[in-house]
Amino acid sequence: MEIISGGVCAAKGFSAAGVHCGIRKNRSKKDLSLIYSEKRAAAAAVYTTNLIKGATIAVTKSHLKDGYAQAIICNSGNANTCNANGGQVARETCEHLSKALGIPVEDVVVSSTGVIGLPLDITPIKNGISPLVAALGDHSRDAAEGIMTTDTKVKEIAVRFTVGGKECRIGGIAKGSGMIHPNMATMLVFITTDCAISPAMLQKALKSDIADTFNMLSIDGDTSTNDMVTVLANGMAENPEIMEDGEDFAAFMQALNTVNIYLCRAIAADGEGATKLLECKVSGAATKEIAKTVAKSVVCSSLTKAAMFGADANWGRVLCAIGYSGAPVDIDKIDVWFRSAKGEIAVCHNGAGVDFSEEKAKEILLEDEIEIVVNLNSGSAASTAWGCDLTYDYVRINGDYRT
């Protein structure tokens, strides 16, 4: 497996575009993105568990019932959520795109990100579709830009891997937890691959993988109304179609996991106001579930997150978060280290503090990627969760936006 360029256009038969159509006032910001496959593709998706869902979610769900799709359209600037006309605008968007591309309306995936609670006008989308389709090409980056809200960095990745002797490619773009005036924080991920895989196995791969990737990612504990991860697999790599578990499926899973972990880390590192990526690696757990619960509790702890912002080796915060996680752990067996590019330092052994150099700890924690390493010493299960520090800028972005 090898990391390559091209993002969602790396896989054969995929093109993409991003344009400014006028939903966002700032004309330099792209606000409408398209990903298109020459061939109808197997499609899988997972959605937010928030009871309040963007109008696009229901439309996309119904379109993906048959397990296939050919295009993904996504606007930024308006979440199309908690408004009166949401469903209609989502359906009309799909209709206009289906005509422009000459594909069935049921093969369109639609998604939105931005403000909650404002009506979304179809006009800019309708007018934008023609230039959007005209712009289709090797433009993964444009599509990645068109779905950004307060993201500060474009997030895209692609890898090359081999299935059944054929070279396959898989790539993805993502937008992270950024708020648009005034109400929204959303994670959207769109993945394309030329690997041949059945819709059922594609859904199985995605569902299984996100349990260890996007579901282990937290920016601020708030769950968006519009979250969606979608994969299109058009089979143009001409490998024997993956129909069941086995070596080929494992190879695909590994490639998908590489893409998803890269995007998870990119989203966490670019969390609102974040200055640091936090990675909590829990090992020695009696069960996988315990490892996951503990890892998530640590990266979600406001006190831990604020301490990391201050490069303060507050291991007591980590222990405290483990203690209230709800997971049954033996406190007296817990070891904790902090680790970064500057090295590693042990701060807690058997649930109690150890002498350590504050100077060395500070040097380690001043880096912008921090690992919080926890060994529960009670088994062999492990898990990793991703998050970011809690900063002044998080408060500024989410508190002062309309002030």
Next chain:
Amino acid sequence: MEIISGGVCAAKGFSAAGVHCGIRKNRSKKDLSLIYSEKRAAAAAVYTTNLIKGATIAVTKSHLKDGYAQAIICNSGNANTCNANGGQVARETCEHLSKALGIPVEDVVVSSTGVIGLPLDITPIKNGISPLVAALGDHSRDAAEGIMTTDTKVKEIAVRFTVGGKECRIGGIAKGSGMIHPNMATMLVFITTDCAISPAMLQKALKSDIADTFNMLSIDGDTSTNDMVTVLANGMAENPEIMEDGEDFAAFMQALNTVNIYLCRAIAADGEGATKLLECKVSGAATKEIAKTVAKSVVCSSLTKAAMFGADANWGRVLCAIGYSGAPVDIDKIDVWFRSAKGEIAVCHNGAGVDFSEEKAKEILLEDEIEIVVNLNSGSAASTAWGCDLTYDYVRINGDYRT
């Protein structure tokens, strides 16, 4: 029922003191507090659910097994948690106090708040007990000061009520979520009453009341290792001892509830870095559990808390927090208002936005006590949760402390 002065010394037979004994370096900060009852008192307590518990918790639990106590001693400056000598220091503290007061060691409640993971030296406590006992008097405020950490305000209250024709008094002091260098956020509440009530009914009253008061309070979602709420009831009001449910028990419950709600609101308003008290009042729920889940989810939402700091009428944040709370609610029936001393404004009706004056909303939200009023329109259950806004200062206090 009437609010009176005197705090934990308002009830007959109680005296209190607070001194500086040397655990904290700053000599102007009291760090050792005592509450004493002339008569042995019925005692009840509830404790943190964090698996990591301060050493004092186990000692207090064992002393309260018989349902009686006569004194409460509490130090600030060191949580006596996750250290090697914690249990021993807690036991020795009780022994020294028992000798100084001439009461059985089993009648001492001991508590600590401050840094996690540092050894606690018994010497300043041992030397401090004599001046502490000598200072006993009508000094509820001194005792309240001695348990403060980063609290900015003393928290005390007392009320007068009638049981069985006798005037009774109940009062309390609290410390809120403040961090001491470097690791701790703790809530401690000590309540005294001269009402005669059996240990079993006292425990029943406390357990029942905190479900709607202290368990509905959130500063930052982190659960402390040392949290404790303790009540002493010495019976010196000479009412017929409350032994069962009925009118007398109801009167006691109401007085206890008044004290606890006051202290809840005081703790929330003085949350770390807080500029605003948030009160989420949920009504129209199908069940009490749903009302509680929704109310807590709203006051715990970082996005809602940051929006309130910015006086930004982001009702979408409120809806989003309701949506991911896990409670089964009908989104399309939800109404939301913001309310303060400046008035009330409807912002969401039937799960969708309504036109409202941003100017009026801003005026309402600039107040320092904000009610977020949610009607689920699906039943008659209601609940209230308390919290505070998320501010730059929260991040500063918890991130930069050792920088």
